[in-house]
Amino acid sequence: QRQSFSAAKVGDRAGQTDGSRQAPGVKPNAKRPTGKATVPDVPKPDLRSLPAYGITVSDGYEEVPGKDYLAFSANVWNAGPAKLVVDGFRSPGKELMDAYQYFYDADGKQVGYTPTGTME
Template sequence: QGADAAGPRTGDATGQTDGSRKAPALVPAAERPTGKASVPDVPKPDLRSLPAYGITISDGTENVPGKDYLAFSANVWNAGPAQLVVDGFRSPGKAKMDAYQYFYDAKGKQVGYTPTGTMEWDPRPGHVHWHFTDFASYRLLKADKKEAVRSGKEAFCLANTDAVDYTVKNANWHPFNTDLATACGQENSISVREVLDVGSGDTYTQDLPGQSFDITDVPNGTYYIQVLANPAKRLKETNLDNNSALRKVVLGGKPGKRTVTVPAHDLVNAN
């Protein structure tokens, strides 16, 4: 169902992984970080994308006459060995928040931070909370892997909606922010904290705004849906070479009655 719903997160403010590493609190810091920014030599998150699924032709979330859309679901997850922790802080009169990524030692003590873009308020139905910008990008690539269409959605509210792989190092088997009530704030919030735990992923389903490509003028043929994590490389990770996942699709049909065929992907033989 994705992380997109308004409301507070539930659960305690602290968490513990299945190992000895202590998880940072879910509540944001009292104030924006001070002192010199630094990226210390401590464990960092590893964002990875899963291939798109739930792929279908639709008339879009806004039901625009004469338009054809290719809708899909996507998941970006954290293979660890450290949580992704991002705080946003808003200055008086500012529309956006300044975002910071935090780094922690094995005892859960913050030992560094770095600026990492912004957060913006998304008022659209199904969202209605603060989104961290440049977390992921969706692109429809031609058969030669050149870009054909790019989704306008690159901002996300992070939540651990799905267990992806709890065998990875420092996986948290009991993440707190797992439901649709997320910690992504209210419109008048001055700070928020967004966390993606080790082993968990954040799913956005095809019925949400931004989870589709306008293919009205895209010719029939073979394409790839690319889910790309950390597209601007603003987030600090252990590995930047595994952020992209491709899912092959074949477009057909006529305007107003487009079709999509989704070949099997490895062992996954489903849309």
């Protein structure tokens, strides 16, 4: 008996993506932002975790006998209507960079930013 196969649909659907989308590149800012930090009322990214894959369990081999290790890969999907843009700026002599998230209007113009932690 013959089996038929059909190609998977390409593109995003409600609740899932096939990963075919690519955001245009954004050039990093040369200097950290200045002025008052604001989070404007514009569309924002909406990060969602995707299911883990490549799940394995292994023992500690000779280095750590008697222990088991769980390993897996994971990914995050931006399900929101806006891109996620974060820049890091390192101060001289500091190990960590100060991180800033930027916000854009519908025309792609940066309209706000907020400090958002640190980056290595």
